[in-house]
Amino acid sequence: MKKIINDPNQVVLDMVKGIAAAYPDSLKHLPDTMVLARKQPAGTEKVGLVSGGGSGHEPAHAGYIGEGMLDAAVSGEVFTSPTPDQVFEAIKAVDNGAGVFLVVKNYTGDVLNFEMAAELAEAEGIKVDHVVVNDDVAVEDSSFTSGRRGIAGTVFVHKIAGAKAEAGGSLEEVKSVAEKTVANVRSMGMALSSGTVPAAGKPGFQLADDEMEIGIGIHGEPGIERKAIASADEIAEELTNQVLADIDFAAGEEVAVMINGLGATPEMELYILNGKVQELLAEKNIRVYKTFVGEYMTSLEMAGCSVTLLKLDGELKELLDAPSQAPAFKM
Amino acid sequence: MKKIINDPNQVVLDMVKGIAAAYPDSLKHLPDTMVLARKQPAGTEKVGLVSGGGSGHEPAHAGYIGEGMLDAAVSGEVFTSPTPDQVFEAIKAVDNGAGVFLVVKNYTGDVLNFEMAAELAEAEGIKVDHVVVNDDVAVEDSSFTSGRRGIAGTVFVHKIAGAKAEAGGSLEEVKSVAEKTVANVRSMGMALSSGTVPAAGKPGFQLADDEMEIGIGIHGEPGIERKAIASADEIAEELTNQVLADIDFAAGEEVAVMINGLGATPEMELYILNGKVQELLAEKNIRVYKTFVGEYMTSLEMAGCSVTLLKLDGELKELLDAPSQAPAFKM
Amino acid sequence: MELQPQEIKQWLLQANQLFQENKDYLTSLDQAIGDGDHGINMARGFQEVKNKIEPAEYTNVSDVLKDTAMTLMSKVGGASGPLFGTAFLKLSTSLKGVDNADFQHFADGISAAAEGLKQRGKAEQGEKTMIDVWLPMAEFLQSQSEFSGEEIESKAKSAMEATKDMSAKKGRAAYLGDRSVGHLDPGSVSSYYLFSTLAEIIKKGV
Amino acid sequence: MELQPQEIKQWLLQANQLFQENKDYLTSLDQAIGDGDHGINMARGFQEVKNKIEPAEYTNVSDVLKDTAMTLMSKVGGASGPLFGTAFLKLSTSLKGVDNADFQHFADGISAAAEGLKQRGKAEQGEKTMIDVWLPMAEFLQSQSEFSGEEIESKAKSAMEATKDMSAKKGRAAYLGDRSVGHLDPGSVSSYYLFSTLAEIIKKGV
Ligand SMILES: Nc1ncnc2c1ncn2[C@@H]1O[C@H](COP(=O)(O)OP(=O)(O)O)[C@@H](O)[C@H]1O
Ligand SMILES: Nc1ncnc2c1ncn2[C@@H]1O[C@H](COP(=O)(O)OP(=O)(O)O)[C@@H](O)[C@H]1O
Ligand SMILES: [Mg+2]
Ligand SMILES: [Mg+2]
Ligand SMILES: [Mg+2]
Ligand SMILES: [Mg+2]
Secondary structure, three states: OOOOOOOOOOHHHHHHHHHHHHOOOOEEEOOOOOEEEEOOOOOOOOOEEEEEEEEOOOOOOHHHEOOOOEOEEEEEEEOOOOOHHHHHHHHHHHOOOOOEEEEEEOOHHHHHHHHHHHHHHHHOOOOEEEEEEOOEOOOOOOOOOOOOOOOOOHHHHHHHHHHHHHOOOOHHHHHHHHHHHHHHEEEEEEEEEOOEOOOOOOEOOOOOOOEEEEOOOOOOOOOOEEEEOOOHHHHHHHHHHHHHHOOOOOOOOEEEEEEEEOEOOOHHHHHHHHHHHHHHHHHOOOEEEEEEEEOOOOEOEEEEEEEEEEEEOHHHHHHHHOOOOOOOOOO | OOOOOOOHHHHHHHHHHHHHHHOOOOEEEOOOOOEEEEOOOOOOOOOEEEEEEEEOOOOOOHHHEOOOOEOEEEEEEEOOOOOHHHHHHHHHHHOOOOOEEEEEEOOHHHHHHHHHHHHHHHHOOOOEEEEEEOOEOOOOOOOOOOOOOOOOOHHHHHHHHHHHHHOOOOHHHHHHHHHHHHHHEEEEEEEEEOOEOOOOOOEOOOOOOOEEEEOOOOOOOOOOEEEEOOOHHHHHHHHHHHHHHOOOOOOOOEEEEEEEEOEOOOHHHHHHHHHHHHHHHHHOOOEEEEEEEEOOOOEOEEEEEEEEEEEEOHHHHHHHHOOOOOOOOOO | OEEOHHHHHHHHHHHHHHHHHOHHHHHHHHHHHOOOOHHHHHHHHHHHHHHHHOOOOOOOHHHHHHHHHHHHHHHOOOOHHHHHHHHHHHHHHHOOOOOOEEHHHHHHHHHHHHHHHHHHHOOOOOOOOOHHHHHHHHHHHHOOOOOOHHHHHHHHHHHHHHHHHOOOOOOHHHHHHHHHOOOOOHHHHHHHHHHHHHHHHHHHHO | OEEOHHHHHHHHHHHHHHHHHOHHHHHHHHHHHOOOOHHHHHHHHHHHHHHHHOOOOOOOHHHHHHHHHHHHHHHOOOOHHHHHHHHHHHHHHHOOOOOOEEHHHHHHHHHHHHHHHHHHHOOOOOOOOOHHHHHHHHHHHHOOOOOOHHHHHHHHHHHHHHHHHOOOOOOHHHHHHHHHOOOOOHHHHHHHHHHHHHHHHHHHHO
16 A cells, blocks of 8 residues: 555544645634534524535545535545534534535435434534435435445535525525435446555455446445446446436436546546547537536545536526635636 | 556547537637637737646646636647647637747756747747746756756646736736746655556556655656655655755745645545645744645656645735636636 | 443453454455445444443443443444444443343343344345344344353354345445345444354353 | 668658667667657657658658658657757758758768757757767768768667766756666667668668
8 A cells, every 4th residue: 555644544634634724714623523614704694514424535525615515524534424423513513593404425324424413413403404415326226225326426416505505595495406406416437446445555446457347436335347448438438328327318408517537547538538428418419518527526546437417407507607615616 | 557548549639629528618629739728708918828748747738728827738749748830839829919928847848849839939920938847846956957847836837927917917027927936936746656658558667565756757757766655744844845945935934835646646645745744834934825735737647746835925926816717726 | 140330341342352353354344345444443433442431430231331332423433333333322221220231131222222223224134234133133132031152152143144145235235236145244243243252251251 | 872862761761660669669768767758759750750751752852851850840749859850850951952962961961960959959969868879970970971881870879879878967867867877868769770770771772
C-alpha cells in the first residue's frame, strides 16, 4: 500500500482537519466529531441539509458543503457508515428551527445509522426527514433485498435539495424535490482496478491485467460481470444502455449527464468516454441539458468510472442551475 | 496498461471531442485541429489568452477555458508539446484585435513551438506576447541550462492573467500581471508511482513498493531524490520547506496555497497533506489567503502530489478572486 | 449457575481478544462478498468496549451490557454497529433490575436481542445475516433450562457454518445474489465469536 | 557524386523505417532521462513524412527537404519537432536553386542546419543534445571533398556515442544534471539514424 497518510487508523480525522483547514472562512469542524458544517450567518432559517457516509468517496461528502448545497457532512471510517451520535451532532448543528433533511445512500449501514440519528433528534424535538438514494442500476431494485445502491447520482440529490433549501423551501418541499430527483436518476459504474482501504492495507479485490468489472459498487462490492477489458466506446455503450434500460425516456426529453471518475482514472479517459455517451444519447434523441465530467463520488484510488443520467423537468433544471458555493460543485 | 480508451494513438483527438461535447454552449472545437476555444459573444475586444502543452495533464489546459480564464487551449500529443501550426490556429481564433497572450510552461519543446507560433502570428500582423512559467523548485534556476520546469503554478497564471484580460487589460498589462505571478509562484512535487503514456503502453518509471520520488516532474522526469516512502506530515514538510527556501517571505505575508493531485492520489490524501502544510505555514507566520485542493495539473494516473505557494499582493488577490466560469476552476 | 457482572465483563473482554486476533480473517470474509471492513469495524468497536468497561466497576449485568451497546453504537458504524449495538441494548434492557443473570433471564434476553436485530435490520432468518446465528441461538436457549458451554458453542458454530450455503438477501452481500453462496457471512462469524467466548466463560463458571 | 531528389526521398523513407523499428528503443532512452516519448514522436513524424513525400514527384532536392521540414514541424511537437524541422528547413533553403546536391552544397547545407539547431535550441556543443551529432558532422563534412558513406556512418556513430558521457545542460535531461551521465541522448541517436541511412544511400549511389 502506497499512500500519503500518517497513521492508517487516523486517516479520517486527519482528512477532516485538512478539509477544515482548507476552507476556514466557510467551514467549521465540530469539536470532537467527524462532522464538518457550514458557517452560516446568524439568523439563518433554512432547512438544514445533512449528508455523509463512509469516507473514501471524496469529494463526497464534505466537498459539497456550501451555500446552495449541504449544510453539514458526516464522515464515517473508510467505507463505513458514520455512527448515529455523529449524525445527530450534525443534525443539531444545522437545525435552525425549519427542520433538517438527511440525504442517505441506500446501504444497510447508512440507512440504519441515519435512521437512529433521526430518532435521537426527534426525541429532542427536532423535525427530521430523509431520502434514500438508490441510483445504481447494476443491482436489482427489489423490496425483498437491500435493493439498489446509492452512488454518484447522490450528488445531484445534494445539488437539487440544496438549492431548494437555500431558496427557502420547507422540509416537505425539500423532501419532495429530493424524491423526485431520486426517482429520475440512474447510474452504473465499472472498474479496472480496486482501491485499498488504509487500515486493511491491501486492495479490496483483484482484477487481471486484461479484466474489467461491470456494475461495481463504490466500496468495491462486486458487479454484474467480470470480463475482458473493452474499448471506451464499448464501455460507454454498456453503461449508457443499462442506465437507459432502467428508465423510460420519451424522445426529446432532457437529461443531465455525469461522467464520474472513481479515483485513479485520468480525466482524459473520462472525456473520451463522454464523447461516446453524448453520441449515444444524441442517436436516441435524448437531449443533454448539462454535462458534468470529473471526480464526484470516488472509491479511494479505484480506476474506473460511472455514468449517471438525471431526467429533468423545468423545476429540476432550475434547481440544478442555481448557484452553489460548495468547493466540489461550484456553479 | 489498463485504460478507458479506444485507440492509444487517438486519445488526444477522442479527448478533445469529448471535452467539446461536454460544454457545447461555451466551447468550440476548431475543425481539423486539437484546439478548443471559447465561444465568445460577437464584438468582444479583450486580449486573447492561449495556453496549452502536451496532453495528460487534464484538467490542464482545456478545463481552464471560460469567462475569466483562458480563451483557447491547444492539446499536443500526450506529454508532447503541440506544434506551431496548432498554436497558430488558436492564436488566430482568439485574436480580436487587442492581441494574444500565450502562457507557456518552461520546457524546451513548449517554448520552441509556442515561439514559432508567435512568429507565424506576428508575420500575419497579430500582436502576440508570452510568459514562460517556471515554478518547479526541484530544478535549479540556471541560465546555463533549461532552467526550472513549469508545473501546477501555471494554473494561477491562467487565473490571474485571465482575470486581467477579462477586465479589459491591455496586452502589456496582462503580461505584467502574468510575470508578477510567475515571479511569486513556486511549487514542488513528489510521486509514489508513474503514469503510463497510452502509446508507450508501459509506465514511465518504476518505484519500489516502499519508495517515493521527491521533486518529480509532471511528465515523469526524474526528481531530486528517490527514497523510502515517508508519512504525509514528512512529505508536507519536505515539499513546503523546499518551496519556502526558494522565495523570501516576510512574516505576515499572504499566500495562496494549491495542493495538487497528480492523478491517482485520492482527495483524502491531498487533504491530509493540506492539514500539515497549513500548520507549517501558520508556524512560520505566513498567512493563507485561499487554499485550493484537488487535481489541477496532473500527470496521467501518476500517484503523488505537488504543493504550490503564490505570494500575493492586493492586485493579485483581486485578480485571483475574480469570477471564473472555467469548468475546472469555477469561482 | 448465574452470570455475574464480572463474568459478563470477562466475556466481552475475551471476545475483544478474538476480534483483534481475527481482524484480518473477518476483513477477508467481507472482501469476498462485502466491502472489506468488517474485521476492522469489530476490532475497533470491541477495543473501545474494552477501554470503556475494563476500568469500570459494575454491580449488575445490565450496566455492563448497556455500556457495551452504547460503545458499539457510537464507535463501529456500518451495518454491524447499530445491529450489534441493538442486540446488546435489548439484552441489557431485558436484564434490567437483576444483579446477576440466571439462565431463563439470559435466554429471554437473547430472544429480545434476536427480535431487535430482525426489526432493526428488517431481515428474516435465512437471508445470510447475523440473524442466522442469533435467532437459532435464541430458539435453542428457549428449549433449554440451564447454561451449557458445549452446546452453545456447537449450536453457534453450526448456525454460523450454515450461512455458507445461503444466498444473501440483505446487507451488502445481497448485491451478489446467488454468487454469495459458498462464502460465510462475516457478521455471522462475529456472532459465533461472541457465543463461543460466552461458552468458554460458562464452562469456566460451572 | 550528386544526391538526386529520388535519393533524398529514399534517404528519408529508409530513415522512417529505422524510426518505426526503433520506436521502443528510442522511447526507452527517453524514459531514462526524459519523458519517454521520443520514439513515439519520431515514428509519428516520419510516418507522416513518408505519407507526404512518397506519392509526390520532386524535380529538386530542396522541395523534398522542405516538405519533410514542414511535416516534422507540424506533426512531431515536443522539442524534437521544431528542432528537426529547423534542421531540414535550413538544409532545404541552403539547397534552393539546384536540382541535385553536389558534395559541397550538401556539406554547406548540413552546416546551415547545425547552425539553425544551435540558434533554435539556444544550445552549444557538449550539452548532450542532438547538436552533438549535427555539429561534429558539419565540421567533418567541411573537411572533406567527396561523399563517403563509411566515414559519415562512423563519424555519426562516434558522435552519438560520445553523448553518453556528457552531462546534460539543455532539454529535459538537464533536470537530471550529472545523473544524466551514462545515458545516450535520444535525439542524438535519432540524428545518428538519419546520418547512417544517408550513409547507406551514398554507399549504394557510389
Ligand atoms: N439487514 C441486516 N440485518 C441483519 N444483519 C445485517 C443486515 N445487513 C448486514 N448485516 C450484517 O452485517 C454484516 C456486515 O457488517 P459490516 O461489514 O461491519 O458493515 P457494512 O456492511 O456496512 O460494511 C453482514 O455480514 C451481516 O451479518
Ligand atoms: N535546447 C535544445 N537544443 C537542441 N536539442 C535539444 C534541446 N532540447 C532537447 N533537445 C533534443 O531533443 C531530444 C528530445 O526530444 P523529444 O523527447 O522528442 O522531445 P521532448 O523533450 O519535448 O519530450 C533530446 O534528446 C535532445 O537531443
Ligand atoms: Mg462498510
Ligand atoms: Mg515530450
Ligand atoms: Mg463491511
Ligand atoms: Mg521526450
